[in-house]
Amino acid sequence: MKRYLLLSIFLLTGIVASAQSTISGKVTDDKGKPVSGASVYLDNTLDGGSSDSAGNFKFTTTETGNQVLVATDVAHENAGMPVTINGDLTGLAVKMKSTSRNLDEVTITAGSFEASDKNKTVLQPLDIVTTAGAQADIVKAIQTLPGTQQQGTQTGLFVRGGDASEAAVVVDGMIAQNAFLSAAPGVAARSRFGAFQFKGIAFSSxxxxxxxxxALSSxxxxxxxxxxxxxxxxxxxxxxxxxxxxxKLFKNTSVDATAYYNNLTPFYGLAKTNVSFYDVPKGGGGSAKYTWKPNKNGIFKALVNYSQFTSGTEVPxxxxASNNLRFGLTNQNVYSSLSYKQTFxxxxxxxxxxxxxxxxDKINWNSHGIDTPINNNDNRAQFRAEVKNYTTTRLSILLGTEIQNYTYNSTYNNIYKRxxxxxxxxxxxEADWSAIHWLAIKPGVRYxxxxxxxxxxVAPRLAMGIKAGLYGQFSVAGGMFYQNADPMYLLSGYKPQMQEATHYIANYQYMHRDRTLRIEGYYKSYSQLLYERIKAxxxxxxxxxxxxxxxxxSPMITDVDNSGYGYAAGAELFWxxxxxxxxxxxxxxxxxxDTRRLYKNYLAEVQPDFIANHNLNIVAKYFIEKLQTQVNVTYSYATGRPYYNPANPTFLGDRTPDYNNLSVTVNYLRSIGKWFTVIYAGVDNITNAKNVFGYRYDASGNRYEMRPALYRSVFVGINFSLTAFDKDEL
Structure with a gap:
């Protein structure tokens, strides 16, 4: 049934997911008794699962050819067997020898949520696209995890007191310089990526x-x-x-292609928007990917993606505030990458x-019929090389290097260029060392x-994990992290030193029988933050x-130095x-x-205006087999955040109302011959809560709200798969 749902949601996002083979069997001990809770996976891959109370296991994989199936368990010696994957494998029998050892090997979890890792699975691509209110956006789904902030008028990932610039998005080891779509001021944009493009998703807070x-934060x-x-x-x-x-699959290569066209007129036509569009967002694009597997332990990938969108938005x-400015935007984006991985x-x-x-980004500001064009463009070229040596079964050493070259250009009114x-x-x-089965140490250093x-x-890093019982463990992590100034400062001619953050993290995690409990605390100190000082x-x-x-x-009016500072401390729970x-x-x-900082043009050390002290997310999903329908519900709550009131002598001393959002999606699955159809519908903010993310004041002191583009939105669609499949796979 999970495979049925996986195929349906894959179609919902319009992203091609690789077809998978199902691997199933039973794990028993040397006396023929079933082994429950064993981790069963393909060696040197991210694919695996756990055995149930009867010792049965089942998981899917995109791997083919000769592989090694491995089983590990706290009370048994590791077991392995060779398998050849040319389709589904069933009835596999894995036998494990009992051992006196009562603790499994430990994995480090402090600060990290991973999907697809056999030991630390928390969210998978399927979880991301079935999360109500996320609209199949990876970042929106990540915002249901601890440490993140809800955003409705700003673009980006805000983690543990950091602003959007402090979180980096990495694709196949390469920095995504423009990970989010471009949008008008006060309009939040989604990320450019879909969950089923990826086999692994790791979020480090x-x-x-x-x-x-x-990346100072994440x-x-x-x-x-x-x-x-x-x-x-x-x-x-x-x-x-x-x-x-x-x-299109060939013998040891595959070619993927996508094309799409978007026009949000129907979407925005169903509800009154908080933002006025004189040119509704529209555009399209496509992508192509070539994958080659020269041998069972090597893989080459080549990807190119292109998109173009236009929009026209009226902003206060x-x-x-009684008059709006017109903000016209035309965005073009190209991303390409090559990668090769080989095990020897x-x-x-x-x-x-x-x-x-x-x-x-070609921008055109229009005020009272007068156009002010702005042209911003940037490019980035990157290279990364790594070699990892598995010195022993308990020690591996990684050495690597990377070079990045990037340029930003900005032209204002066709005259002023920066x-x-x-x-x-x-x-x-970096080293991964399991000194003994209940202790893992991961030291590292970066220049x-x-x-x-x-x-x-030079940035040292260290993480450790200690097993605590059969299914629990304690982990700690920390280190120093550096980041260049925001491009807006570098474009203006400033060259401040790198900003610095030091992280201290400790957590306890318990995982057993598809239940996960995670409690984490952290402290982060900021130094060398950018700070602006207006000249006398x-x-x-x-x-x-x-x-x-x-x-x-302008350097003529404002000095910028590294005298800013701050901190962030907190506690988090995940169940x-x-x-x-x-x-x-x-x-x-x-x-x-609890966080405060003095940076940029802040007037005092305060809690930033993008931070809510308390954040709660409840996500639930239920599949009704008889109706072939899944119902997903998400409720999100956050306390009010600070905003600037020029009449209040306390800087950022006022608070917005609390944030509430209840979202529901329903997916109906139907098979018609060899055609697979999914009809889906969703309502975001079903109660139509009037959420406000801040307030602004114009020159006359008039206040206006910073509101999301829509309070409540409705989305409906239908998808078809022309690929034949076996009904038994569902």
């Missing part, structure tokens, strides 16, 4: 690996799908547009990747050099805070249960944060 840098790591094992064609139509996708005039004799692993991306180019060079080393800033930094000759009579992302910075109710799955996440 802090203390992340030495492989990555230039890394969202996405690893794309491998070789497909079936040719497919899919079509769909919904209130936002139409799409087509297909995969910051000087006179199960002892060495080589990974090489490169990418190039280009993004252009630009900068940065080259960043990094080298890193970075900035050519633009002429600065070198230009000081206003009264201190004034300008919240606009388009405010003008997930897929066992207690048949065909049901739910999770609860809660976060508390």
């Amino acid at each position: 802090g203390g992340y690996s030495a492989r990555y840098g230039q 890394v969202l790591e996405l690893n794309s799908n491998d070789l497909a094992d079936k040719s497919t064609v899919n079509l769909g139509v919904n209130m936002a547009g139409v799409y087509a996708s297909g995969t 005039n910051p000087n006179d 004799k199960d002892k060495w692993n080589l990974f090489v990747a490169g990418s190039y991306s280009y993004n252009e 630009n900068f180019t940065e080259t960043s060079i990094a080298a890193y080393a 970075e050099h900035s050519v633009l800033l002429n600065q070198d930094v 000759a230009y000081q206003p009579a009264q201190p004034y805070y300008d919240a606009s992302q388009y405010r003008v910075l 997930r249960d897929k066992k207690s109710i048949k065909n049901a799955d739910y999770w609860i996440s809660y976060s508390y944060i």
Whole structure:
């Protein structure tokens, strides 16, 4: 039934998911008794599952050819057997020898949520696209996990006190410079990625690996799908547009292609919008991917993606809220990447990747019929090389390097031009050492050099895990993290030193029989943050805070240095249960944060205006077999956040109302011959709660609300698969 649902939701997102083989069998001990709770997986892959109370296991994989099936359990020696995958494998018998050992090997979990890892599965691609209110957006679904903030008027991932610039999105080891769609000020945009493009999704809310840098708070790591094992064609139509996708499988290669066109006129036509569009968002694009598997331990991927969108939005005039400004936007984005991964004799692993991306935003501000054009474009070229040695079964060592070169250009009113180019060079080393089966240690260090800033930094990292009982463990993680200034400062000619954050994280996690409990606490200190100081000759009579992302910075008027600072401390809870109710799955996440900072043009050290102290998410999913229908519900709550009131002598001393959102989606599945059809409908914010994310004041002191584009939205669509499949697979 899970496979039935997987196929249905894959079609909902319009993304081609690789066909999978089902691997099933039974795990028994040396006396023939079933072994429950054993981890069963394909060696050197992310594919696996757990045995149930009868010892039975079942999971799906996109791997083919000769593989090794491995079984591990706390009370038995590891077992393995060779298998050849050319389709489904059933009736496999795995025998394990009993051992006196009563503790399984430990895995480090502090600060990290991973999907597809056999030991740390928390959310999978299917979970992401079936989360009500997420609209199949990876980042929206991640916002139901602890440590994140709900956003309705700002774009990006806000994690543990950090703003959107502090979270990096990585695709196949490459930084995604423009991970989100472009949008008008005050309109939140979704990410560019779909869940089923990826076999692995790892979200680190802090203390992340030495492989990555230039992110003070968080890394969202996405690893794309491998070789497909079936040719497919899919079509769909919904209130936002139409799409087509297909995969052609050859002997050891596959070619994927997608094309789509979106026009949000029907979507916005069903409800009154909080934002006035004089040109409703519309556009389209496509992608192509080539995958080659030269041998069973190597894989090559080549990807190119192109998109173009236009929109026209009326936004409040910051000087006179009774009048709107017109914000016209045309966006073009190109992303391409190449990667190759090879394992040699199960002892060495080589990974090489490169990418190039280009993004252009043509903006036109119109006030009282006068146009002010702005052209922003940027490009990034990257290269990464890594080698990993599996020295022993308990020790592996990773060495790597990366080079990034990126350029930003901005032209204002066809006259005023600004630009900068940065080259960043990094080298890193990291070890995974399981000294004994109940202890894991992961030390690392990263070196970075900035050519633009002429600065070198060294960032040590350390993580540890200690097993606590059969199904629980304690983990800690920490380290130093650096990041360049926001491009708006570098474009204005400033060259401040890198900003710094130090992370301290500790957690306890319990996982058993499809139930997960996770409790985590953290402390993060900020130093060397950017801080603006208006020069004495230009000081206003009264201190004034300008919240606009388009405010003008000039070295003639404002000095910028690294005297900013701050902290973030918090406690988080995550509980997930897929066992207690048949065909049901739910999770609860809660976060508390205490954070203050003095940075940018803040007038004092305060809680930032993008932070709510308390965040709660309840996600539930239930499949009704008789009706072939799944119902998904998400409830999100957050306390009010600070906003700037110029009449209040306490900077950011006022609070917005609390945030409430209840969302529901229903998916109806139907098979008509060899055609597979999914009809879906969803309502976001079903109670039509009037959520407000802040307030602004114009020059006359008139207040206006920062509201999402829609309070309540309705979305309906239908999808078709032209791929034949066996009814027994559902």
